[in-house]
Amino acid sequence: MPLMPKRVKHRKVQRGNNAGLSQRCNKLDFGDFGLQTFERGQLTAAQIEAARVAITRHMKRRGQVWIRLFPYKPCTKKPLEVRMGKGKGNVEFWVAPVKPGRMLFEISGCSETLAKEAMSLAASKLPIRCRFVSRIPAV
Amino acid sequence: MAKVKHVLNVQARTAGTTNDARRLRKTGLIPAIVYGKGIEPKCISVNATEWQMLSRNELNILSLVEDGKETLVLLKEVQHDPILNRASHLDFQAIRMDQKIKAHVAVRPGHELPAGASAGGLLEQNLHEIEVESLPQDLPEEIIVDVSGMNLGDMIHVGDIAMPEGVTAVTHADIVVFTEVDESAAAAEEEAAPAEGEEAAEPEVIAEKKTEERAAAREDRKKAE
Structure with a gap:
């Protein structure tokens, strides 16, 4: 089942804006290693799930993974070959808007090398550039 | 040191x-x-x-x-x-050196592996900082916790940590700092989780529900009149 809210206040929402830097969720709060974005964009539920699967598979289901974002925003699309007008299209997918600095995933319970590899695989599933961050200071 | x-x-x-x-x-x-x-x-x-x-x-x-x-x-x-x-x-x-202060101090596990590690356990750190109160000269830079005695399912709470002399923990004593979890059980749980509820259900719309309720109330009022 794709990631989406159980209850929403409104079925469809406007696009809105996504300016500024991530003022929260911008540091490691749970795990020892993380994947932080330094670009802005929207991640769909499918992309988040693909990244999560890539991390858990590479870690061979060991350790712990935290997903620090949730696709709460519905995105609509008009069907193909339909003229403009006649109201807003149907909800097709859900996205999580992200701002630069946002921590996307956190993991713990594995070595730094394994974490780096897992995060690199996850980053390749996402449409924005990300970097690996670690709680352990570099020597 | x-x-x-x-x-x-x-x-x-x-x-x-x-x-x-x-x-x-x-x-x-x-x-x-x-x-x-x-x-x-x-x-x-x-x-x-x-x-x-x-x-x-x-x-x-x-x-x-x-x-x-x-x-x-x-x-x-x-x-x-x-x-x-x-x-x-x-x-x-x-x-001031003669007045007690409250500060957040980092908590780290000791270098020795927990006893449960050999049985497939994984040490999880739930809390990375503890708030403590002490005189400035007594304030530690970090608190090292000995986790070598932890078996599968064991937990270390804030109250279990031996604080240095003159230091008292302000963070609630019942909060968990370290847990030794069974990794194989956690993996099995994770595998079983996606099986339930495969169909993509529509989310419940709160605003629509309210509108329907209001419309029903309006109709009731009309009938009463």
Whole structure:
């Protein structure tokens, strides 16, 4: 089942804006290693799930993974070959808007090398550039 | 282990606007402030390179040196730029050696592996910092917890941690700091989880429900009239 809210206040929402830097969720709060974005964009539920699967598979289901974002925003699309007008299209997918600095995933319970590899695989599933961050200071 | 005295050179600055602070950062300085009980808040600036070198250590108590005059302070807050990963503002609280202070201290597991590790256990750290109260000279830089005796399913709470002499924990004693979890059981749970509820259900719309309720109430009122 794709990631989406159980209850929403409104079925469809406007696009809105996504300016500024991530003022929260911008540091490691749970795990020892993380994947932080330094670009802005929207991640769909499918992309988040693909990244999560890539991390858990590479870690061979060991350790712990935290997903620090949730696709709460519905995105609509008009069907193909339909003229403009006649109201807003149907909800097709859900996205999580992200701002630069946002921590996307956190993991713990594995070595730094394994974490780096897992995060690199996850980053390749996402449409924005990300970097690996670690709680352990570099020597 | 003897405590290391961290010294930081600072310069006085005049309190300005956001743009003034931005200009200051461009010159390689970090805007900061010193405040405390009974003293007037004072704006200062810190050399960014010096701070970067110093912040590699676990910092709590520092000695700020301005024109040869030393002030003992507690590092209260560091504002970070999430992209450039460098400090953008520092908060220091002036302290007195004879007064107890509250501070957040890092908690780390000891170097020895837990006993449950050989049985497929994984040490999870749920809390990375503990708030403690002590005199400034007693304040530890970090608290090392011995986890070697932990078996599968064992937990270490804040109340279980042996604090150094003169230090008391302010964080609630029942909060879990370390857990030794069974990794194989956790993996099995994770595998079983996606099987339930495969179909993509529509989310419940709260606003629509309210509109329907209001319409029903309106109809009832009409009928009553």
